[in-house]
Amino acid sequence: MRIAVTGSIATDHLMSFPGSFTDQLLADRLDRVSLSFLADRLEIRRGGVAANVSFGLGLLGLRPVLVGAVGADFEPYRVWLKQHGVDTDSVLVSEEAHTARFVCTTDRMQNQIATFYAGAMTEARRIDLRSVVERVGRLGLVMVSPDDPEAMLRHTRACRALGVPFAADPSQQLARLSRREVLELVDGARWLFTNEYEAALLRDRTGLTEAELLRRVGCWVTTHGAAGVRIRRAGRDVLAVPAVEVPGVVDPTGVGDAFRAGFLAGTAWDLPERCAAQLGCVLAATVLDYVGTQEYQLYRDVLLARLRDTYGVGCAAHLTPHLREVS
Ligand SMILES: Nc1ncnc2c1ncn2[C@@H]1O[C@H](COP(=O)(O)OP(=O)(O)OP(=O)(O)O)[C@@H](O)[C@H]1O
Ligand SMILES: [Mg+2]
Incomplete structure (x- = not known):
């Protein structure tokens, strides 16, 4: 089953300033700010929700189709994604704007000054999923992830x-979608993904109860x-799947996207929902x-061992035949 993942593609430029921002901000000069901080570390990280989810699916051997808009600077990132099994041929390259970029400087006190440049992402609304289907054939699922809001609506309608x-x-x-827009994105979805906070925000935005929302999605x-994780379907008991215990978290970014990649791969392989969530x-x-x-x-053996240690042997057995592409 072929999965297309639509959404943001971005890079994060993260810098550290060894001093303190607040020492440089003069209270009586705030009407004309002109400051430059000498950063001593720069980390450039690949990101964007659609790219992250596609990366995970690619590692699992699913050849996902990435759909989003980038700038001409995307080429090295494209090579990386292709090396990891992602089909990037439906990515639109803007003639004017750069790839979306998050630039953030953190000072010694953990204060942050950040800017998100949407750039080429605003052109994602020009992408027509019909052209993706014409190129790759029938899609089994399209994941509509955070993107230019117009693009999210267009892809859902398509x-x-x-x-x-x-x-x-x-x-x-x-946070930036209207009630009508949120309902349009969610209505008739086979899967709806949120974290706990977003679940509350979704109820608030739509004014619908959990039961009412469940009637609109699979x-x-x-x-x-x-x-x-909690998995809910209308008229069924909640299915709860515990997380894998992680003793020392190195960096929490990307968990939500990695979870989605594992879950979607599991469903593409027709595994029971519990197994998909465990993966x-x-x-x-x-x-x-x-x-x-x-x-x-x-690594196949590490992945299967982690699955067995947390959840027992059941799902590991279901999964083994699907992990041939994983080394
Ligand atoms: N501290 C943790 N230890 C183990 N597993 C975790 C931890 N944090 C997150 N996870 C796993 O990742 C999944 C997604 O986490 P979470 O609900 O924090 O997503 P999120 O809020 O969308 O994260 P983000 O958007 O920052 O990537 C959880 O269901 C769980 O399986
Ligand atoms: Mg998230």
Whole structure:
């Protein structure tokens, strides 16, 4: 089953300033600020939700189709994603704007000054999923992840028109979407993904109860950080899956995206939802061991051992035949 993942593609430029921002801000000069901080460390990390999810699916051997908009600077990132099994041929390259970029400087007191440049991402609304289907053939699922809001709506409408099942993952964009827009993204989704906070925000935004929302989607998957995952379907008991225990978290970024990659791979392989969620939790636990969202590797034996140690042998047995591509 072919999965397309639509959404943001970005790089994070993270700098450290060894001093203190507040020492440099003069209270009586705030009407004309002109400051430059001499940073002593720069880390450039690959990111963007759609790229992160695709990376995880690629590592699992699924050849996902990444759909989003970037700038001409994307080429080295494209090579990286292709090396990890991602089909990047449906990525739109803007003629004017750079790839979306998050630039953040952190000072010695952990104060942060950050800017997000959406750049080429605003052109994602020009992408027509029909052209993706024409190129790769039938899609089994389209994941609609945080992106230019117009693009998210367009892709969702295209899925309905094409009769392609879709997953709604509005996450960070929930805060800026109207009630009507949120309902349009969610209505008829096969899967709805949120974390705990976004689940509350979704109820608030739509004014709908959990039961009412559940009638509009196939299945609602909510992640609760170290407390694991809850899977809900209308008229069924909640299915709770605990997280994998991770003793020392190295860097928490990217857990949500890694979980989605594992979960979607599990469903693409027709595994029971419980197993899909367990695989998602193992991928999320793996990304917690690395700095960055696409720096982790998967090793079949380690993955299966982690699955067995946390959940017993059941799902490991289901999974083994699907992990041939994982080294
Ligand atoms: N501290 C942790 N220990 C073990 N597993 C974790 C931990 N934090 C997160 N996870 C795993 O990752 C999944 C997703 O986590 P979480 O609910 O924090 O996502 P999120 O809030 O969307 O994160 P983000 O958007 O920052 O990536 C959880 O269901 C769990 O399996
Ligand atoms: Mg998230």
